[in-house]
Amino acid sequence: MRIAADHVRVSAPATAGNLGPGFDSLGMALGVRDELEVRAIASREIEMEIVGEGEATLPRDESHLVVQAIRAALDHVGASQTGLAIRATNRIPHGRGLGSSAAAVVAGITAARAMIAEPEALDRAEALRLATVFEGHPDNAAPAIYGGATVAWTSSDGPLAAALEVGDQIETAVLVPGATLPTKEARAVLPAQVPHTHAAFNAGRSALLVHALAGRPELLFPATEDKLHQGYRADVLGPATSLLRALRERGLAAVISGAGPSVLVLGSGLEEAGLGSGMPEELQGVGDSAWRCIHTVGRVAGATGEPVGV
Incomplete structure (x- = not known):
């Protein structure tokens, strides 16, 4: 798999898991989003700029969740690794139950999808499987990927999700x-x-x-x-x-x-x-x-x- 785009723009929403009774299964995307700009660079270095939430505390190296998710997604499809220059604009509050870590992971996977020549190799179902490896359960990753409200579950085939109908008045x-x-x-x-x-x-x-x-x-x-x-x-x-x-x-x-x-x-x-x-x-x-x-x-x-x- 080759990298076809060396500069991509990504956004991912905040999410609420559980929605009350749907513990570790129901979730919903919320109207605040993190944004990324990712460039592939010739070296293996990480250049990261962070604006907003976490700008004083988050790492700016390979340990950052976005970088880990990009690396894992590129490895998953057999694409070559590359240096990364990333600008992250973080609007989702951290540590407050709004899925900030799921958004970071999903944003990284989505960035890899936008970079590769065959994006269907990282479709939503595959993205959910990869994100759940990081998150441990899929209830936040699912609405971050699918949008709207979702129900997620785990089977012998791994994590799965389905979009739920949500009325216009909700x-x-x-x-x-x-x-x-x-x-x-x-x-x-x-x-x-x-x-x-x-x-x-x-x-x-x-x-x-x-x-x-x-x-x-x-x-x-x-x-x-x-x-x-x-x-x-x-x-x-x-x-x-x-x-x-x-x-x-x-x-x-x-x-x-x-x-x-x-x-x-x-x-x-x-x-x-x-x-x-x-x-x-x-x-x-x-x-x-x-x-x-x-x-x-x-x-x-x-x-x-x-x-x-x-």
Whole structure:
């Protein structure tokens, strides 16, 4: 496999995993994106510029997730490795349950796809398999690749995903705190076993959520109830627990976004409910935290990549 384009531009969306009851299976793309420009250079060096999230802390060498993902994807299709000059514009908040690592991995794979002569060798199904090697589970990688809302699962053939129908009236608002929460810490508090009744409860609510997303926003509140993970994580989620409770007391379909501590609201008319993009005044100080809202209307596209100047 040869590299056909030496300069590509890529973007990948933030994602919310779980969506309440769909633990490690349901996910949705959100309306904030990271962007990359990648150039193949003659040496084996890495030249990396980072703007935005992580610009003071992320590595600028082979250990960066984007570089690792590009390398893995090129190896997967038998393409030659090359030096890389990368400019990363990071808008997805890090450590807040918005799939920033999945976006980085998917962006790297998408960059490799845009560079090679036969991009079909890295189609969406193959990209999901590669991304899951990095992520460990596919619930964030799937919507980052496919866009919209997805259900992902693992079979004997590896990770698979399917796009879900989402009604035009379904909106999202994700509320982002200043504090972070490492995913490992959020997972560490989950029990190894749960009651059968809780598992049955979540199975029913997950099925209802798929139906509600397809155009029944009035069902989103009961459809987003959960007994498998949010309650167990309450003590480590900090202000997110208070905000989640406050929003649901208002009848809004609020869930923890991924492992948290961001809070996702699904519904319609969210701007009228005070959840437009910006700093919703009435929510400031809930849980002793400042909250920034990202409001999205309409389906968010998955990762995109194209050669530059062709």
